[in-house]
Amino acid sequence: MNFKAVDISRTASASSIVFDVLRKAIIEGELVEGAPLRQDEIANMFSTSRIPVREAISRLEELGLVKTQRYKGAVVAGLSADEAAEVFDLRALLEPEILRDAMTRMPKDCLQKAREQCQAFSNSPKPMEWGDLNRDFHKTLYSASNLKYFKEVAENAMDRVERYIRAQLLMSDGMARADREHLAILEACEDGDGDRASLLLRDHIIGAKFSLLEHFPSPAVRK
Amino acid sequence: MNFKAVDISRTASASSIVFDVLRKAIIEGELVEGAPLRQDEIANMFSTSRIPVREAISRLEELGLVKTQRYKGAVVAGLSADEAAEVFDLRALLEPEILRDAMTRMPKDCLQKAREQCQAFSNSPKPMEWGDLNRDFHKTLYSASNLKYFKEVAENAMDRVERYIRAQLLMSDGMARADREHLAILEACEDGDGDRASLLLRDHIIGAKFSLLEHFPSPAVRK
DNA sequence: ATATCTTATATTGGATACAATGTCCAAGAT
């Protein structure tokens, strides 16, 4: 195992801590698809009992991040390129709506912050940070929106495909393209042009989907 | 408490059973908003320990059906009319896409089944069944779709607003209108007209949203 | 030698026991 586990022996909210750490490790790809999650092992890493671990795992399963089989244990849920593509399709429906709503009530310092994060993203020399910076930018754009449920669903969708996003940013022109598209979206926001911004955002997401399908071709259907 | 709890003492999948029963009781409105869920009490009703109950509750929280506070316990999550309206908006985005996809691969007996369910819905004399029958009809229409993630998200959305749907069906012309609209959607499906079907479905959902906002007006904003 | 049955081990699921924290009420001080 290669994630950071602190000692939370006899801590009150152990299950939430375990949940957070495991979730982060999974969406960032540190725990790769199919990796088994042994309750005992994880409990030892946190110096806690298996009870909070079990609770964390059951919550992760509800989010679709792990799969469990009775008496066989939990493994990190895999996501085929086709399944990921579907998640991108959903994002492409939701996030433009969120952005459009956010733009109607966006305070000035929000755009300011978005611009800074956009620059931080394009200037960051550490590929390890790109995933987080990308997500920060999107999150800031949506922050002013009141569509809480939309945002909740979108967050879960992003969680599920975060691994693919990170992989894409590392590919050939992945980073350059993301940067370019972020800037275009940001400018549309600064112009107050909701139609353009949401359309560009949609293209940004759909583009990522096609790039994904191209670079992770689905295996030939076998009899 | 007014839901059916069977004796599952020492049963292997106790937590899943508790989860299912609680979920059903919540979405059907038998456990009303704000009702406290005491671990002890529920465990006794099922003749199990609190462990499976805790797991069930934590999963329900992940679904947004209950809210918990440390050491204070869980209560059935409330949903204001405004929040419910947002959920309907999301359904209006997703479900037409699901239906359109389902129609491209719908086997013949599926439409047959939908028609039967549609009639069963309009003929049912028991208001208690209307909610289930309504949902069955929608589910059948979507069943052929391959958009698993879309369907998963839509299911959760329906869960959250099921209480409002049931209330609407009981109101004045609620049942009549739903019946009328279901028939129109079904006919568009039978004609193989995906555009018309998805549009009618969208209207069906958006209509329910406005009816909801009309009948459950949000309280005046108070200082 | 191979296939099938048996048994040992690993691992999960649940029950019971214990620890920690919030709530509520009463008694006393100001």
Added chain:
DNA sequence: ATCTTGGACATTGTATCCAATATAAGATAT
């Protein structure tokens, strides 16, 4: 009269123990 404080009680959170089941290795029969 009102506010604080302390302690009993209720309830949740975690640890430990036991039961049930799957996997894999070894024994046995053909």
